[in-house]
Amino acid sequence: MHVEEMISTHPHVQGNVNDALIRCIEACYDCAQACTVCADACLGEPMVAELTQCIRLNLDCADLCAATGALASRRTGSNELVLKSVIEACAEACRLCAAECARHARKHAHCEICAESCQRCEQACLAAAETITPARQ
Amino acid sequence: MHVEEMISTHPHVQGNVNDALIRCIEACYDCAQACTVCADACLGEPMVAELTQCIRLNLDCADLCAATGALASRRTGSNELVLKSVIEACAEACRLCAAECARHARKHAHCEICAESCQRCEQACLAAAETITPARQ
Amino acid sequence: MHVEEMISTHPHVQGNVNDALIRCIEACYDCAQACTVCADACLGEPMVAELTQCIRLNLDCADLCAATGALASRRTGSNELVLKSVIEACAEACRLCAAECARHARKHAHCEICAESCQRCEQACLAAAETITPARQ
Amino acid sequence: MHVEEMISTHPHVQGNVNDALIRCIEACYDCAQACTVCADACLGEPMVAELTQCIRLNLDCADLCAATGALASRRTGSNELVLKSVIEACAEACRLCAAECARHARKHAHCEICAESCQRCEQACLAAAETITPARQ
Numbered sequence: 001m002h003v004e005e006m007i008s009t010h011p012h013v014q015g016n017v018n019d020a021l022i023r024c025i026e027a028c029y030d031c032a033q034a035c036t037v038c039a040d041a042c043l044g045e046p047m048v049a050e051l052t053q054c055i056r057l058n059l060d061c062a063d064l065c066a067a068t069g070a071l072a073s074r075r076t077g078s079n080e081l082v083l084k085s086v087i088e089a090c091a092e093a094c095r096l097c098a099a100e101c102a103r104h105a106r107k108h109a110h111c112e113i114c115a116e117s118c119q120r121c122e123q124a125c126l127a128a129a130e131t132i133t134p135a136r137q
Numbered sequence: 138m139h140v141e142e143m144i145s146t147h148p149h150v151q152g153n154v155n156d157a158l159i160r161c162i163e164a165c166y167d168c169a170q171a172c173t174v175c176a177d178a179c180l181g182e183p184m185v186a187e188l189t190q191c192i193r194l195n196l197d198c199a200d201l202c203a204a205t206g207a208l209a210s211r212r213t214g215s216n217e218l219v220l221k222s223v224i225e226a227c228a229e230a231c232r233l234c235a236a237e238c239a240r241h242a243r244k245h246a247h248c249e250i251c252a253e254s255c256q257r258c259e260q261a262c263l264a265a266a267e268t269i270t271p272a273r274q
Numbered sequence: 275m276h277v278e279e280m281i282s283t284h285p286h287v288q289g290n291v292n293d294a295l296i297r298c299i300e301a302c303y304d305c306a307q308a309c310t311v312c313a314d315a316c317l318g319e320p321m322v323a324e325l326t327q328c329i330r331l332n333l334d335c336a337d338l339c340a341a342t343g344a345l346a347s348r349r350t351g352s353n354e355l356v357l358k359s360v361i362e363a364c365a366e367a368c369r370l371c372a373a374e375c376a377r378h379a380r381k382h383a384h385c386e387i388c389a390e391s392c393q394r395c396e397q398a399c400l401a402a403a404e405t406i407t408p409a410r411q
Numbered sequence: 412m413h414v415e416e417m418i419s420t421h422p423h424v425q426g427n428v429n430d431a432l433i434r435c436i437e438a439c440y441d442c443a444q445a446c447t448v449c450a451d452a453c454l455g456e457p458m459v460a461e462l463t464q465c466i467r468l469n470l471d472c473a474d475l476c477a478a479t480g481a482l483a484s485r486r487t488g489s490n491e492l493v494l495k496s497v498i499e500a501c502a503e504a505c506r507l508c509a510a511e512c513a514r515h516a517r518k519h520a521h522c523e524i525c526a527e528s529c530q531r532c533e534q535a536c537l538a539a540a541e542t543i544t545p546a547r548q
Contacts, residue, residue, distance in 0.1 A: 001412065001441045002528055006448040009520035011455040029440045030412045033484055037417040039333075040485040043326045044422040052317045059313075059333075060208050060216055064223065066477060067204035071197050073444055074451040079197055079233060085226035086201065093219045109420035117413055138275065138304045139391055143311040146383035148318040166303045167275045170347055174280040176470075177348040180463045181285040189454045196450075196470075203340060210307060211314040246283035254276055334482050334490055338497065341478035345471050353471055353507060359500035360475065367493045 001026055003073075012075045021072055024087065024121075024128035028069035031094060031121035035062035038101065038114035045108065054100045054111065061097040064090045065121060072128070081134035091125035094118040138163055140210075149212045158209055161224065161258075161265035165206035168231060168258035172199035175238065175251035182245065191237045191248065198234040201227045202258060209265070218271035228262035231255040275300055277347075286349045295346055298361065298395075298402035302343035305368060305395035309336035312375065312388035319382065328374045328385065335371040335392060338364045346402070355408035365399035368392040412437055414484075423486045432483055435498065435532075435539035439480035442505060442532035446473035449512065449525035456519065465511045465522065472508040475501045476532060483539070492545035502536035505529040 004022045007013055039058035042051040068090040071083055098118035105112035141159045144150055176195035179188040205227040208220055235255035242249035278296045281287055313332035316325040342364040345357055372392035379386035415433045418424055450469035453462040479501040482494055509529035516523035 002445050002524055003448075005524050006445050006452075006521060006528075009524060010448060010452040012452075025444065029444055033436065033440055033480065034413050034417050036481050036484040037414075037421065040330065041417075041421040041423075043329055044486065046323075048323050048326060049320075052322055055317055055329075056211055056314065057216065060211060060219065062481075063204045063207045064219070067200045069444065070200045070447050070473075073447040074193055074197060075455065079194065079230070082197065082201070082226055082230045082233065085222065085229065089219055089222035089226060092222065093216070096216060096219065110417060113413055113416050113420060117417075139308050139387055140311075142387050143308050143315075143384060143391075146387060147311060147315040149315075162307065166307055170299065170303055170343065171276050171280050173344050173347040174277075174284065177467065178280075178284040178286075180466055181349065183460075185460050185463060186457075189459055192454055192466075193451065199344075206307065207310050207336075210310040212318065247280060250276055250279050250283065254280075330485055331490065334485060334493065337478045337481045338493070341474045344474045348467055348471060353468065353504070356471065356475070356500055356504045356507065359496065359503065363493055363496035363500060366496065367490070370490060370493065 001029065007073070010075060018128075018131055020124070020128045020131045024124040025069050025072045027117075027121040027124035028065040028072065028090065031117045032062045032065035032069065034114045034117035035059070035065065035097060038110050041108070041110040051104065054097075054104060057093075057097040057100050058114070061093045061118060064093045068125070080132050084129055084132040084134055087125045087129045087132070091122045091129065094122035094125065098122060138166065140166075144210070147212060155265075155268055157261070157265045157268045161261040162206050162209045164254075164258040164261035165202040165209065165227065168254045169199045169202035169206065171251045171254035172196070172202065172234060175247050178245070178247040188241065191234075191241060194230075194234040194237050195251070198230045198255060201230045205262070217269050221266055221269040221271055224262045224266045224269070228259045228266065231259035231262065235259060275303065277303075281347070284349060292402075292405055294398070294402045294405045298398040299343050299346045301391075301395040301398035302339040302346065302364065305391045306336045306339035306343065308388045308391035309333070309339065309371060312384050315382070315384040325378065328378060331367075331371040331374050332388070335367045338367045339395060342399070354406050358403055358406040358408055361399045361403045361406070365396045365403065368396035368399065372396060412440065414440075418484070421486060429539075429542055431535070431539045431542045435535040436480050436483045438528075438532040438535035439476040439483065439501065442528045443473045443476035443480065445525045445528035446470070446476065446508060449521050452519070452521040462515065465508075465515060468504075468508040468511050469525070472504045472529060475504045479536070491543050495540055495543040495545055498536045498540045498543070502533045502540065505533035505536065509533060
């Protein structure tokens with residue numbers, strides 16, 4: 001992905017990039033894609049009835065990662081409180097999805113890989129959230 | 138929209154609908170659409186340079202409303218903490234976007250209508266968030 | 275929804291609205307929401323294993339309706355060829371999802387309502403596509 | 412990203428991956444992110460009034476790439492006609508966005524990088540579309 005290259009050329013950033021936010025954006029796009037595949041792969045498993053909670057958490061996580069990746073890609077000055085809240089909600093969605101995927105990881109390789117992607121995204125979100133200190137508005 | 142009709146036939150809901158959540162979902166889809174148009178309408182105004190913050194807040198609000206509408210449309214049992222956080226972040230995004238749109242409401246009818254849609258969505262989100270009491274996990 | 279009100283205040287539109295496109299946008303947002311609920315409701319049914327194709331078509335239809343609704347809400351002048359193609363692809367996604375939902379309509383009220391929403395969206399997309407005549411580029 | 416790793420563990424794929432589709436999915440997520448940043452970076456430029464068409468094409472391209480990446484990540488058997496149509500529409504959106512970004516590439520590094528990302532995504536979409544031969548339905 002071109003995340004760092006793109007962000008560093010933004011007129012409001014000018015090379016002064018927030019590395020933790022870059023990692024968070026990359027992880028969000030990766031996790032959105034992994035969760036989309038995992039939901040569909042779970043739907044293809046014979047024991048789909050045991051995987052319905054996994055599918056739902058996948059879909060919630062994918063939607064939230066996509067929104068978080070887009071918001072974090074913008075420099076919406078006065079929106080830091082929103083961005084921090086969304087990134088923290090995303091970290092929680094990733095944590096729950098990772099925990100559910102991990103329960104199925106021994107049986108299904110897609111759940112194992114997806115759990116890793118979610119864990120990495122959770123960590124990247126928490127690290128990015130720490131760097132955002134919203135001004136009072 | 139068919140929001141109430143659809144939700145009330147969900148096997149986990151069975152007619153026992155959360156009215157505040159229904160209103161929140163409807164408002165989120167409406168606000169996502171209004172903000173998408175407002176951003177594009179602002180881009181068509183001769184004084185677009187004065188509207189860049191409005192456009193950014195429109196885009197953030199549209200993305201977050203779309204994600205919130207989708208998450209709130211699912212019954213992801215154990216995901217209530219995430220849902221509540223996302224709805225609250227969405228309310229804040231709506232509040233900021235409404236305030237910025239309101240500044241341009243006298244000059245631009247699209248900003249005036251969009252501000253109303255954002256305000257209504259903020260209220261609907263706050264009302265829905267109050268009905269969600271996440272269990273400890 | 276405020277679709278018509280918003281579009282009619284757009285500086286490039288100025289009251290000269292394309293009614294078929296307005297109906298298409300409304301139908302896309304409605305169908306995206308209905309398909310999101312239907313997928314989740316199907317996941318809650320005891321016979322989820324018989325509904326996996328329905329869930330997949332729901333998810334594809336929801337994603338495509340959301341993108342189509344957003345693109346159709348913008349007045350991206352030179353993009354009419356893309357818009358027409360996307361609206362036609364959306365009509366086809368709605369047709370397939372409606373057909374699959376209709377197969378389960380007697381057993382599941384959510385599939386019945388969702389099939390209606392998809393059919394209405396298919397018709398609205400086809401009617402809107404006819405009004406778009408892309409210039410050669 | 413984990414695209415190939417995820418797709419190759421899908422029960423309907425089982426290692427028999429479509430390389431062109433994998434490349435297409437990766438390019439779509441990359442291009443969606445690049446276009447989201449480019450739109451926001453254009454909004455931060457003093458000459459934003461000259462960049463409004465670029466911003467609109469960025470937003471259309473981002474929305475369509477996100478939807479295409481999600482649809483292509485699913486194995487919705489009978490949906491190949493829709494998938495092929497969407498991938499082709501996405502290629503066209505990328506072609507138009509690349510052409511507009513290229514016009515501003517000498518002045519704005521974000522437009523230069525975004526043009527490259529769009530061109531690569533266009534090529535990846537065209538290559539993937541060729542591998543999809545929808546059955547009659």
